[in-house]
Amino acid sequence: MKQAELQKLVEEISLQYFGLPFLHKATFNPRLRTTGGRYLTKSHHLEFNLKSYEQYGIEELVQIIKHELCHYHLHLQEKGYQHKDREFKECLKRTGGCRYSKPVAKSKERPYRYQLVCQKCGQTYLRKYKINPKHYRCGRCRGTLKMNQIYLTTRKNDG
Known part of the structure; x- marks a missing residue:
């Protein structure tokens, strides 16, 4: 999957599940090792682990995207966007996002x-x-x- 395809997928999921547009960048970050994705609070960009997609497929990537979009939209709405916050947990439940991503196999x-x-x-x-x-x-x-x-x-x- 290319960066442009990822960007389009994130924008589609944002509109479909949140009813709000995604206005920032979504990219694959090859340096991510222990997490499926990351929301950057200062720039509002999203980064995803390409190995999670390669290992588990599009279904897992969609779950991770929903998780990161919960962070994104709640932060922009100035609501509780951290894992510990009730609003974040409710958002995950409502959209069907995963709480944790599956572990990525490390180099042997x-x-x-x-x-x-x-x-x-x-x-x-x-x-x-x-x-x-x-x-x-x-x-x-x-x-x-x-x-x-x-x-x-x-x-x-x-x-």
């Missing part, structure tokens, strides 16, 4: 790029980011560490 592999080796006992530590080994000691024997750069080692991400 993260590459290790660096390996620290203890000079005393040989214990190895894998790291994603470069650190200064002079500031650290071995957790097993308190020996000094040496940094090696590695390329192909990966680990499974548990969460």
Whole structure:
């Protein structure tokens, strides 16, 4: 789905379920990781997680759009637009929006790029980011560490 199609869908849902026009921007934000969407109170724009749409389809995206439009319209009407507010909960119930979005699957592999080796006992530590080994000691024997750069080692991400 393209940005223009998302914008049109949000405008249609706003008119159909709220009876009010959506006058701001709706975009996909690739940086969203743990949420399906976001309402920006200062600019009044809406951002959506493209991965939620790709993973769960149009039905889930419509639910997320309704949720964010509840924030949008209640905020513009100066009513309770936060999750804790009664007006927000009633708006969700009235429009059929979801309270929480389904979790998005995370990437399963993260590459290790660096390996620290203890000079005393040989214990190895894998790291994603470069650190200064002079500031650290071995957790097993308190020996000094040496940094090696590695390329192909990966680990499974548990969460």
